[in-house]
Amino acid sequence: MIGLASPMPGNCAGWACRSLGFSSATPAAKLSQREECIAMKRAILILIAVLALAGAGFVYTRFRAAQQSQSALASFETAPLETGSLTTTISATGKVRASQSATLYWQTSGTVEKVAVQVGDQVKAGDVLATLAQASLPQNVILAQADLASAQQALADLATQAEISKAAAMQAIVTYEQAVKDAQYQLDLFTVPSNQANMGEVEALNVMKERLDQARAAFEPVKFRPSTDALRQERKEALDVAQADYNAAVKRLQYVYDLEVAQANLDKAWQDYNKWKDGPLQADVAAAQAKVTAIESTLRQAWIEAPFAGTITQVAPQVGDQVSPNNLAFRLDDLSTLYLDLQVSEVDINLIKPGQEALITFDALRQRSYHGQVSQVAMVASESTGVVTYLVTVVLSDPDPAVRPGMTAEVDIAVAQKSGILLIPNQALRVEDGAQVVYVIKPGQGMLPVNVTLGISSDTHSELVAGDLQEGDQIVLNPSQVNLNQRPRLLFGGPPGGGEGEPGGEGTFNERTPSGGQP
Incomplete structure (x- = not known):
């Protein structure tokens, strides 16, 4: 200058x-x-x-x-990157049902004589809910009352007859055990002739019979000779010996036969005892019981009873009503346990397992939420209009009288849970060049895009698995407002330098083109 x-x-x-x-x-x-x-x-x-x-x-x-x-940055909504817990859920809609439900109908015609319950009453299995007047019943129902007594008596007689038969069998056992002993004793006392010792009883009898016939034939020509005749005496002696041997063979066989008969009778007595010792035959009991049951079934047409314990949720008849078969009478529900049946997409079904926790909200009960647990997952799919779904059953863990069968509910099933992880708000995520990106504002650097890898997610947040981010980083929540071609620039240089120095430097945002380079 x-x-x-x-x-x-x-x-x-x-x-x-x-x-x-x-x-x-x-x-x-x-x-x-x-x-x-x-x-x-x-x-x-x-x-x-x-x-x-x-x-x-x-x-x-x-x-x-x-x-x-600075004004451009101020237009972006931000939130700090935080550590927390995350639960991934699968949502489905379903309706409440009772663990058991039954709609009860009249089985015969008649006049209603008594209605014992009203809506909301708790009943036990077998409780009579309503009855028909006796005089109004059909003839087959009235006759069944007499038939029932006869059938029940026949069933009771089976037990009596079984006791009698068992006692007779026991007496027979005593008798035939003694008969076996006696026959065995006689057989043991019998001395088998030496010429039959190597023969069986039947063989000995046949051989001795043949010898006896031969001796008789030899004696026949000389039997009229004088008794002093030597030949006659010889053949007479031979005939006597043959007769004695034959008699011995017959006696031996008789003893054996007596023993075998006595043993057979004893065996039969034991069979009879074993047959009746446990009471009447099951086949006889089943037949008699079936007859009793059939008659009782006919008689039960005169009233309606609860098939299981539960709550009366609908009452149709009134005293004096004329009813016919298949007329509606009552509805009974077991409300002690409530279930929700959900249809879950085939895409999500493998993530759901029995025992997983569920959060339940009802359209009619928006003021609170309920807890549940997956109790069953169907193995077979159902298809409707080309959509494949699987039935998932959730049991309500905290039942409430306000929750009723038929109510519609939204169910969120927790399929994954993690704690102590970095959480990215889902609204901050953006896809660029096929990659997940978030924008972060860092002091002295401006707004920077950061590639991220995500883990599990919920409706509001996702797990940060990898990415150049730290807890506390300010994440841009409305990245849709970021213009890749006109992104705000910040000047961070100082005032013009004095003396012979150059003006202060200029800082800018790092920008990315769609291909990832600098503009």
Whole structure:
């Protein structure tokens, strides 16, 4: 720059000469020098004014740009990256049902004589809910009363007959055990002739019979001879021996036969005892019981009883009503345990397991939520209009009288849970170039895109598995407002430098094009 001395009023020439280093000159020359001095002074003043205006404009431009960038950042909603717990749920809609339900109908015609319950009553299995007047019943029902007594007596007689048969069998056992002993004793006392010792009882009898026939045939020609005849005596002795041997064979066989008969009778007595020792035959009992049951079934048409314990939820008959078969009488529900049947998509079904916890909200009970647990997951799918779903049953863990069968509920089943993880709000996520991206605002760096890898997720947050983020980082919640081509820029440089230094540096946002480079 040109160094200027302080101007002195009324002495421009001297000031100019001193300033410009001019020596004394002629008056004309001095006048010329004076004019040149004034012109130079004007030029310098103009230059100073221009430089001042340029500096002010530069500072204003930078200040304005910084204000605009800060205003642009202020338009983004942010939230800090936090550590917490996350639950992944699968949602489905279903209806409440009781663990057991039954709609009861009249089985015969007649006049209602008594109605013993009303809606809301608790009943036990077998309780009579309503009856028909005896005189109004059909003839087959009335006759069944007499048949029942006969059938029940026949069933009771089976037990009596079984006791009698068992006692007879026991007496027979005693008798035939003694018969076996006696027969065995007689057989043991019998002495088998030596000529039959190697033969069985039947063989010995046949052989002895043949020998006896031969002896008789030999004796026949001489039997009329005198008793003193030697040949007659010889053959008579042979006949007597053959007869004795035959008699011995017959007696031996008789003893064996008596023993076998006695043993067979004893075995039969034991069979009879074993047959009756446990009471009447099951087949006989089943047949008699079936007859009793059939008659009782006919008689039960005269009344309606509860098939299981539960709550009366509908009452149709009134005293004096004329009813016919298949007329509605009552509805009974077991409300002690309530279930919800859900249809879950085939995409989600493998994530659901029995025992998983569920959060339940009812359309009719928005003021509170309920807890449940998956009790059953169907193995076979059902298909409707091309959509494949599986039945999932959830049991209500905290039943409430306000929850009624048929109510519609929204059920959220917890299929995954983690704690102590970094959580990214789902509204902060953006997909760029096929990758998940969030935008983070960092001091001194501006707004930066960060690629992230996610784990489990819920309706509101996702687990951060990988990504250059730390707890406390400010995440942009409305990334849809980020314009990739016109992203705000911040100037972080200082004011213009003094002396011979350069102006302060300029900081900008890191920007990404769709391909990931710098614009």
